[in-house]
Amino acid sequence: MKDSDIRRSAAHPEANVKHIVRGIARQGLKPLSGKTSISLRVDAEVLEWFKAQGPGYQTRINAVLKAFKDASA
Template sequence: MSQPPRRPRTLNDARTEAEAAFKKATTKPVEAPVVQRRALPGVKEMVSLRIDQDVLEHFQGDGPGWQERINAALRKAAGL
């Protein structure tokens, strides 16, 4: 009596498909490298900044334009 040939596993059997689905679901995607942005002249960016109340009152005391005055003071302090 001859034995029928054993059928080799195919690539699409249920176990292989389940392992591939698990690997796909649990593998972190490769993240794109972080691209540093260059500051464009004259472009403003909105931020939230926590400063002391007395500092805010000082800059607001001269009326409109207080945000530009704070920006100028920060630029001077940063040496820009």
Template sequence: MSSKRKLIMPTPEEDAAINRGIAADPDTYELGAEEFKQLKKRGGRPRLASPKVAVTIRYDKAVIDAFKAGGPGWQTRMNEVLKKAVARKHA
């Protein structure tokens, strides 16, 4: 599947003007090699000790609707209910 958007690259003159603007900005600077290496090391969120597992599962529509009715965070709430049910069974 290809995007129908066309990427328009800046002309050399536009690119030079952009770089002049960056150089003149007192709130930014070009990173050194060591700083750039440090940025590359910290990609994304820290790893969880117990990461979640992606699955495909089917629930009754009424169950999903009930959790979604609580607003954003419904999947987290559903996970908490399931964890409590598992804990009760193994207690």
């Protein structure tokens, strides 16, 4: 198969050169999330409450902290 035989379209993004290069460049690396891993001490009752809300408690803690930051600006 020749390169000219490969059809490139929005329906087949895997044939897009940018898609291929991005996949090769990121292979084996951690995903880009824009978040930083930290160690944070909180009261046990606060942590229990967030965990009781179900999966994703760390994301909810981040959302609450972000909302506080935005409201304080």
